[in-house]
Amino acid sequence: MDDEEYEVIPTSPIRRLEKRLARMETTTSSSEVQRLVEQIVELIKSNQRVIDDLIKSDAELRNEVSKVPAKIDGLISKMDEFLELLKASATEETVTEASKDMMKPLVKKMEEMIMATKKNSEISQASLTSLDTIDKRLKRIYMQSAVGRTSAYRAARPAAAR
Secondary structure (H helix, E strand, O other), X not given: OOOOOOOOOOOHHHHHXXXXXXXXXXXXXXXXXXXXXXXXXXXXHHHHHHHHHHHHHHHHHHHHHHHHHHHHHHHXXXXXXXXXXXXXXXXXXXXXXXXXXXXXXXXXXXHHHHHHHHHHHHHHHHHHHHHHHHHHHHHHHHHHHHHHHHHHHHHHOOHHHO
């Protein structure tokens, strides 16, 4: 009997811990699992909404793209009509006196612009020729001065360094 030891411990704190543990085991895991399931379901629903929107947008895009060839054909036919009208107007030689009078100031201005462009071109060509001549002369002067500096450098070096 001497081997057995006894200790007196109040049971109320132990009972409270047991109740708290039991409460945590029953409520925490099921409510967390429930929240997790709800979040997963919400994620699946939002994913499905995105997929539905994507399918709808794809269908609309296909619909619009299918209209493009018809619109291009219409544009080509209108361009063909325009070119035919342009060709027809170019071949007609009937010009009224009124249209000739109306075009005279425009023709005169265009002729003036052509003359001014020719003068500018001649001046530009002359400037380029002058610049080319100046460039050649500067290169010749530079080469002569470089040769002169090299000769002066060789002459200034002591005989032992050669």
